[in-house]
C-alpha cells in the first residue's frame with residue numbers, strides 16, 4: 001500500500017506530490033494525458049503561489065523563466081487613471097510572476113521525476129475506486145491491478161472523476177460574460193507592467209509574457225465577429241500583428257465549489273474542489289495553496305497512522321473560505337470590466353481615479369489583487 005494516490009498531474013496534483021515526496025511519503029500521481037497540455041491557461045502566479053513553488057524547490061527556475069510583474073496600470077480612453085505598485089508587498093516574492101501554465105507544469109513534472117522517477121504514471125485515467133477503514137482501492141485504465149493507498153487526492157480539475165465518485169456535488173453557475181484571448185509580440189512599450197484598459201465596449205487586459213510576448217484578454221459579445229487584433233486596436237489604439245499570434249482562444253467563466261473537500265480518505269484540491277473565474281488569475285494559485293496546506297496534514301501521521309478528521313475538516317473549511325474570497329474578487333474584477341454606456345463608463349473611471357488618489361486604499365487593493373493576505 002502506498003501513502004497517497006493523487007489523481008491528476010496538473011499544477012495542484014504535482015505540487016502536492018512534490019511536497020509529500022520530500023517529506024518521505026510514497027506517492028503516485030496518475031495523469032490521464034500522455035502528452036503535456038499545450039493550450040495555455042494560467043499565466044499569473046501570485047506571491048503566495050510563488051512561495052509554494054519555492055517550497056517545492058522550483059522558484060528559482062520559475063522566476064528565471066518568467067516575467068515578474070511589479071506594477072499594474074488602469075487606463076481609460078488612453079488616459080492613466082490608476083497605478084498599483086507591488087513594492088508595498090513585504091513577502092519573499094513581492095510580484096506576480098507571469099509564466100505560462102505549460103512551463104509551470106513542466107518544471108513541476110521535472111522536479112517530481114527528480115525526487116522519485118516512479119511517482120508519475122502518465123496515460124492512466126482513474127476510472128473508479130472504493131474506500132474502507134484502512135484505505136483506498138483505485139482502478140485505472142491501462143493498469144490491470146488496482147492501486148491501494150492510505151489516501152486518495154482528487155486533483156483532476158473541473159471535470160473531476162473523483163468528485164462525483166465521492167458523491168460530492170459541485171454547485172455554482174456560469175457567468176454571462178464571454179472573453180477572447182491571444183498572445184502576440186509586444187508592441188505596447190508597457191514592458192513588465194500589466195495594463196487594464198477600460199472601455200465602454202468592455203475591458204481589454206494586457207499582460208507581459210516571457211519571450212517578448214503579451215497576452216491580451218478582451219470582453220466581447222459572441223455575436224461580434226471582430227477579430228481580437230481589431231478589437232484591441234479599436235478599444236486601446238494598440239496594434240498587434242494578427243499573423244504573429246502564438247495562441248488564440250475564447251473562454252467563459254463559471255464559479256462552482258463543493259461543500260466539503262474531504263470525504264473519508266478522499267480529498268479534493270484545486271479546480272476539482274473549486275472553480276473560480278479566471279479574470280484576476282487566481283485559480284492555479286488556490287490549487288497550489290491547497291497543496292501546501294494539505295501536505296503537512298497528510299505527512300503529520302507519518303506512513304502508518306491517519307490524519308485526525310477534525311484537522312481535515314478544518315482544512316476543507318479554510319480552503320473553501322479562501323476560494324470564496326478569491327471568487328468574490330474575481331466577481332468584482334469581472335463587474336468592473338463589463339461594457340457600460342459612455343456616461344457610466346466616465347463615472348466608473350472617475351470612481352477609480354478617486355480611489356487611486358488614496359495611498360492606503362491603493363495599498364489595500366495591491367494586497368488584495370495579489371492575494372498577499374488571507375488566502376493561505
Ligand SMILES: Cc1cc2nc3c(=O)[nH]c(=O)nc-3n(C[C@H](O)[C@H](O)[C@H](O)COP(=O)(O)OP(=O)(O)OC[C@H]3O[C@@H](n4cnc5c(N)ncnc54)[C@H](O)[C@@H]3O)c2cc1C
Pocket residue numbers: 007008009010011012013030031032033040041042043044045046101124125126127155156157158159160161162251269270271272278280281282283284285286287
Ligand atoms: C483562460 C484561463 C486563464 C487562466 N489564468 C489563470 C492565471 O493567470 N492564474 C491562475 O492562478 N489561474 C488561472 N487559470 C486557472 C488555472 O488554469 C486552473 O485553476 C488550474 O489549471 C487548476 O489546476 P489543477 O491542477 O487543479 O487542475 P488542472 O490543471 O485542470 O489539472 C487536472 C489534471 O487532471 C487530469 N485528469 C482529469 N481526469 C483524470 C482522471 N480521471 N485520471 C487521471 N488524470 C485525470 C487532467 O488531464 C489534468 O492534467 C486560468 C484558467 C483559464 C481557463
